[in-house]
Amino acid sequence: MIKQPEEDWLDDTPENVTDDDDEIIWVSKSEIKRDAEELKRLGAELVALGKNALDKIPLDEELRDAVELAQRIKKEGRRRQLQLIGKMLRSRDVDPLRQALDKLKNRHNQQVSLFHKLEALRDRLIEQGDDAMPEVLTLWPNADRQQLRALIRNAKKEQAGNKPPKSARQIFQYLRELAEAQ
Incomplete structure (x- = not known):
């Protein structure tokens, strides 16, 4: 009888499997x-x-x-x-x-979001007038109520006369300054 050599590499028992793989x-x-x-x-x-x-x-x-x-x-x-x-x-x-790039993008997204909120608030101020004023005063108690009222009045006149929205831009700018000062 011919004896065949033992071939360990064919045997897949756990003790013959190495961690090299x-x-x-x-x-x-x-x-x-x-x-x-x-x-x-x-x-x-x-x-x-x-x-x-x-x-x-x-x-x-x-x-x-x-x-x-x-x-x-x-x-x-x-x-x-x-x-x-x-x-x-x-x-x-x-x-x-x-x-660092994600942080820059996130800050940009936060700024865009803030601008959208300020634009919406400005539009409400122009549409609703004094009814929307408490929302602004709640957010920024040190806001100048008289200045805002004058700007709102001017913005309504500009809208009625189909003039460029100069006062609306000034309202947005004022709200942005308030937000940045906070």
Whole structure:
């Protein structure tokens, strides 16, 4: 009788399974490309920011220089610079960058929301007059009631005469100043 060699690698019992297979993580080529595209989009967002907003993002000097260069370049050179920025981002921790961008976007969204609320309040003041005044005084007790009444009166006259809404803009500006002073 011929004795066959024992082949442990065919046996899948728990004691013969090694942990080496658990350490290898296979990443598909498509996933790598998706990640690279995501980083290029992040780089494009950075390039789209203005100087003041860019100052609030934690960038190292090399990356900041690359972003500022991309802001100055046009057409094909810009596309290549965006690819370079995406490549640079691959070797960096991008979580702080994403958090800072999200914070900037959130502040912008809050400001837009505040402006919409102030516009709605201004419209109610013009439509309802003194009936809407308690809402303003509740929000801002130090608001100048006489000034608001004069602006509301002027805004109603402008609406009736189909004139430009100068007083309505002044009401909005006054409400915005009150909100910012708070």
